[in-house]
Amino acid sequence: MTATPAIEGWFTLGDQPTLLGERCTSCATTYFPPTAAAAGFCRNPACEGEDFESVPLSRRGTVWSYTDAQYQPPPPYQAPEPFVPFALAAVELPEGMVVLGQVAQGYGTTDLRVGAEVELVVETEHATDQLIWRWKPVVELGEEADQ
């Protein structure tokens, strides 16, 4: 089976997936989602750069905030029947940006707190066979044994 990403070019697959950002070759500002090259301009007001290179973003970051969806979101969200609630996290990366994502399968808001460490994973969407990036809580070794 070769599952395809829900959106092309935003993240890599494999054991150690990463989000793919774009870095301006003039001012080194990094962007995610990687839509700057297609747009053709850098959004830094002090830069007129038009060229960008693809860069993998840090796989780990800290939780800026988190929540969940207990009611079914409207389309174009692809909801399973019956609807299954899921958690969402906004994660601060060392690059200095916050990136939203759903939270990995099997984890909910009680597994998260502001400042906690999370890691990027790629999983299958709730109601399609396409792949999507998600944030997974990093459980320290010792703590795992306690649970």
Place this chain on the structure above:
Amino acid sequence: MSTPTSQVRIAGVGMHPWGKWGRPFVQYGVHAAREALKDAGIPWTDVDLVVGGETVRNGYAGYVAGSTFAQALGWNGARIATSYAACATGAQALDTARARILAGMSDVALVVGADTTPKGFLAPNAGERWEDPDWLRFRLLGMTNPAYFAMYARRRMDLYGATSEDFAQVKVKNARHGLSNPYARYRKEVAVQDVLGSAVVSDPLHLLDICATSDGAAAVILVSEDYAQRIGLSDAVRVAAVSTVTPTFPNTVLDMPMLSTDAGTPGDRTFKQSIGAAAYDEAGVGPEDVDVAEVYDLSTALELDWMEDLGLCKEGEAESLLRAGDTTIGGRIPVNPSGGLACFGEAVPAQALAQVCELTWQLRGEAGERQVEGARVGITANQGLFGHGSSVLLTR
């Protein structure tokens, strides 16, 4: 930027009651405009500028709202403009009218916004739009508006020790404030247990923490200083500032409907802090001068964020003010005496104007049972999708 030397005054305000009436938005807008004209004692034929707040859910008539309202009131040859700035639409419309008056190119301007809204979550426009963040956040993440509100709320809990009871108390307060407001959609006392007992939409927010969407309309008549003197309104409420600032790069605080923030080192002020700061600068007053505030409580917790962003208290202290009753009518700095969005539900192009209507009544001393005694300075705060700041500062 400097403070304008001449004055723009509010000659009249009017509203159509908020609700789920299901009628064309034009009817609400015309009703509100006529109420405002009546309140001002100004004939429609004197209006030389109509600025309409655009509604994006009501077809072409909504896209050309300025024209739609001008035609509905009866073509009188006035200039027209239409503004769209999402939730900040009303402030931008007001700003356009005020600027034209300050430039000496208008004497009497009607600013009006009205909406007819669908039920449920606000969803993106139809079609496959892979380059539109507002579409992508639903498609890829299932990220609704309440999910953003919930993230801001959760930060207050984890960083400042806010509780679900605190958030519920905002609803309780605003429900009480709105009890006697004839324009409010919900006029009923709410108990903390009602909020906590309602379904969780996005943890930690319950259904009663989140505002509904409503039909409604609000209108404001702005006049030049000369015109105000001619008709004996020289002490009418003054528009001391309209802030429609945008963010500065890098904007590192997550904003609806984006999937990420800019990268980089944040500046001295967040975007939301800069909105109120620009209003204070322009008006030449400070947060300590404010007697009453109308802030955008899309969720209960957002009211607490806005209090801090407007400098009414320090970061992390909004819950203390709430618990002490400071933000209740009769307290030190009443917030949302109208009842806020908690009692109204959001009618997007009308809402920022509704805030101005309320403050006008408050500063005139005409707010009846919800009057904030002796109010002389009032400020509104609000933010529209895609970087639209909105703050209006009124003085008497």
